[in-house]
């Protein structure tokens with residue numbers, strides 16, 4: 001998919017509205033439109049990467065930054081003590097529906113395991 005047709009690229013550009021909780025030069029984080037938990041935030045790279053399967057060695061710093069940003073957002077959302085979950089869905093069997101890499105941050109209730 002071309003980046004200019006990608007929903008999450010449109011959110012990065014401000015062409016589609018989102019409830020943004022964090023933005024810096026590399027990543028954007030916003031609340032999921034269909035939350036599966038009391039707190040459900042998506043953390044995405046600003047650059048268009050289709051999925052974790054598209055990530056290369058040159059994206060090492062970006063991926064580290066995404067994880068550390070997720071930890072900070074979880075802390076700011078008050079989840080550090082209660083715990084939370086991070087999920088990256090990849091491809092058809094992984095249940096990926098938006099083909100722009102995104103990390104789900106879920107919390108605010110006890111989450112079941114294993115996922116479906």
Ligand code: AMP
Nearest residue numbers: 018031032033034035089095096097098
């Ligand atoms: P996935 O199934 O892992 O690809 O997750 C895609 C997520 O994007 C789902 O949880 C959707 O609810 C969420 N989503 C889709 N459109 C929007 C949107 N416009 N704003 C925020 N979240 C969205």
Ligand code: ZN
Nearest residue numbers: 006009048100
């Ligand atoms: Zn994109």
